[in-house]
Amino acid sequence: MKQFVLGLAASLLMTAAHAEPTATGDLGLVIERAAGSVLLVDQSDRAALARIEGLGDLSHASLVYSPDERFAYVFGRDGGLTKVDIVTRQIANRVVQAGNAIGGAISDDGTLVAVSNYEPGGVRVFDADTLDLVADIPTGSKTIGLVDAPGRRFVFTMWDTGETWIADFARGTDPQITKITDMGKNPYDALITANGRTYITGLFGQDGLTALDLWADTPEPIRVLPGYGRGQQELPVYKMPHLEGWAHTGAEFILPAVGHHQVLWVDADTLTETGRTQTYGQPVFAMARPDGRQVWVNFAHPLNDTIQVIDTVSKQVIHEFKPGPAVLHMEFTPRGHEVWISVRDANTVMVYDTHSFEKLREIPADSPSGIFFTARAHRTGL
Template sequence: MKRRPLLLGLAALPLLASGCATLQQPDAPLVGTGDLGLVVERATGSVLLVNTTHRSILARVDGLGDLSHASLVFSRDGRHAYVFGRDGALTRIDLLTRRITAREQQAGNSIGGAISADGTLVAAQNYTPGGVKVFDADTLALRADIPALTADGQRSRVVGLVDLPGRRFIYSLFDADAICIADCTDPARPRVTRIDGIGHQPYDALVTPNGRHYIAGLFGEDGLALVDTWAEQPVARRILAGYGRGQQPLPVFKMPHLRGWAVAGRHAYLPAIGRHEVLVVDTTTWEEVGRIPVAGQPVFVMARPDGRQVWVNFAVPDYHRVQVIDTVAQRVAATLQPGKAVMHMEFTPRGESVWISCRDDDKVVVLDTASLATQASLPARAPSGIFFTARAQRMGF
């Protein structure tokens, strides 16, 4: 009567024994990826693997080439990072084995990319030659090469590439004043929808958390271009016209990055080009509802995950400052000076801490977002971008 349960138990023993052997290997401790992240060391072509729970450095991975404008995305399970180098290289890093597992010199100049919602495709946006290349996430084999062309057939630089639901990507053409949506359901035959006449020189873009609205900033004129990707036939419409340099021309020392935008409740907080202001926008009407004066020209405007705060860093000569906006009071609540040349900020998944890269001080500072007290200071070689694996679960990141 007890023979069948006994046989089932004996059949399971090899699996259990094998599992126990793996668990007991001293040189391969089990770790989760949910509290891991990478810090770009732009001057040395390396990244630091960090643990956000223990605020510690676990390893350094070298051999990544030119990281002067590097960004990265994570696989769905958070195990792999795909690093887009300025020199056009695409590199995959295994966060658990802490080593490079694949590398492809896919272009001459690249400024970022995205991963598809299903995690199977990685797309790179390229300056030289202008276009988008799509790769298999497992092998980095080329699956699609989509040129970006101007009206006279010249190559255009690609910016603002983000993922959309499905195996789709949306991006902007800086030299062609256009936005394109590439459906890569079948990567061998991508279907591209092109929207022309969006405004002059889109320089960066973002997608709302639900994937519906894509917004491209325009360097060549005041305003932004908005596309409703849920529309049967998407078109671009102008929003926030006349907000920026047309009112008070100022030199632009560093282009803001819309990818680090902030959504808190029904409001979006956007950097104003060439102005010492953060724009407050109603996300139901996409109209400006306020402006918050800040210490300089904002570069990244980023919301704490709960939306209670918005953190801002700045271009030169104010790039030693960080300001914290209270989203209830709609004003700056604190001004901090964490170090020289603040490049980037990244919140821990639930926002109790923020990590700040201070390039010219060769350090990363970790602050408590409630008390603003310093929790840690970690050495890093000219750090810039900071990326945590929680991004794997967010659209457009």
């Protein structure tokens, strides 16, 4: 184990059983992808508080929080669903529910946790308290883009068949399933707006995206930016962009382009293109500061040492810097005065002021990737 990890471990040896309860609103978790652990951090102190181990394969991991911010549900690549108690700083429960999982969501009332799977495919839904299986929804396809929607609903999309399904649990644990076909070729990820109305999936097999109006009685596919790369040479795709890191400034969406060095601007009402910004590399995350004035963008290998900041009024890059090798994820503090950045190959999380761009702190972490603050507990789709 690396020397810095040993040093950090020594400083965090206050065991989970002896940790004193603390308020959760200022806390967050950082995925340590190589070690199968998560690092509990404090935003105000810009410090690590504890390491929680034993979460399995976190090489591609995400998490959601319970409404009271006490529990995190961590979705691992190995199909593991781990319930972490961030007050006692220990694993509360864990099940391995599939062979290869790709993310999950929690229902708006906090009672159901859903996991989308590559192997065997489909979605499995669990009781948030006990992690008992309450519903198994086979789809015959790799399942991606799983989000929560208002009314105890989950929305998800199939890579192989190009369908989106809505699973409605409003009447219990036997869901009503609505199937929407013809979403496009090889959908790879999806997002839902904060009001729960618009669901957008990106397409890997063709240029463009597809949207659904979930307020419609019968949602129908809406083509967004069809052929946006037409006439351009598409580049090799080294890492798929993440629409879950989408930017929404109120009037516009800012979305990463697949196979191009661009972010795309889309009118949030009409879903028509309003502009493009050339970027340093192929965008992975395009994330809006909470006030919507800036969008921070990171990039795919081999240009993943760089971040660009785009002003959403001018649509121009206003700042560029290189935090270090393999910048994987960003997370804003709830009001956006700071951003935390995971730099995997430097084994550190860096904290920056979003107005001055000054680096404020470095926090040692073992191959960090996703950063998740508890404020996510109160936002649809996160």
